[in-house]
Amino acid sequence: MKTFISDIAMIVIGIVLILYPGTSMDITIGVIGVLLLVAGVVGIILGFRGDEAYFAYTMTGAVVSVVAGIICLVKPEIIRDIVPLFMGVVILATGVFNIANAISAKRAGASRWVVSLILALITVILGIVILVNVDDTGKLLVQVIGMVFVYNGITTLLMRIFNRV
Numbered sequence: 001m002k003t004f005i006s007d008i009a010m011i012v013i014g015i016v017l018i019l020y021p022g023t024s025m026d027i028t029i030g031v032i033g034v035l036l037l038v039a040g041v042v043g044i045i046l047g048f049r050g051d052e053a054y055f056a057y058t059m060t061g062a063v064v065s066v067v068a069g070i071i072c073l074v075k076p077e078i079i080r081d082i083v084p085l086f087m088g089v090v091i092l093a094t095g096v097f098n099i100a101n102a103i104s105a106k107r108a109g110a111s112r113w114v115v116s117l118i119l120a121l122i123t124v125i126l127g128i129v130i131l132v133n134v135d136d137t138g139k140l141l142v143q144v145i146g147m148v149f150v151y152n153g154i155t156t157l158l159m160r161i162f163n164r165v
Contacts, residue, residue, distance in 0.1 A: 003160060010153030017146025021139040024146075029079045033072025040065030084130060084137035092127025095120050 017024045043062025047055055072079055098120030105113040130137045 004157065007153045007157040007160065010149050011157070014146040014149030014151075014153060017149060018143050019146075021142035021146070025080055025138060025142050026076050029072050029076040032079075033069045033076070035069070036065045036072060037069030040067075040069055080138050081134055084134045084141065087137065087141075088127050088130030088134065090127075091130060092124060095123030095125075095127050098123055 040062045043058055043065060047058035047062055050058060099117065102113050102117035102120050105116055110116075
């Protein structure tokens with residue numbers, strides 16, 4: 001029974017993510033902010049109580065955690081914008097590196113280097129699209145995660161029903 005409840009919960013959470021991506025993202029960022037803040041405060045307390053050899057290391061991580069937690073709680077839009085921006089930069093850089101690899105493949109005499117070049121150019125274009133539409137990309141990412149949750153919840157539930165022993 002417990003597993004059926006978790007499957008249904010996954011479906012419901014997925015639907016919420018699909019229907020309310022902005023709010024879902026803000027709530028998630030807030031929860032992460034609270035966790036970071038608590039972890040940072042605990043780290044600072046433990047840092048003062050711990051071994052001197054690890055004091056600077058512990059305190060640095062704890063202070064960074066507190067600052068990140070505060071940013072998540074006070075300015076969630078910064079985090080909301082950074083994630084898709086980071087994704088766009090990574091995808092764009094990957095595309096540029098893939099273009100270089102396609103050119104190297106051509107120089108090496110590979111017969112299908114054009115396919116690699118076309119795929120690399122598509123990757124570059126997708127990276128640019130993400131960077132131009134940072135806000136929409138974040139919401140779309142949350143919706144895709146929601147779709148995966150719904151799919152996973154439904155398929156797991158169906159497998160439990162059909163495979164009952």
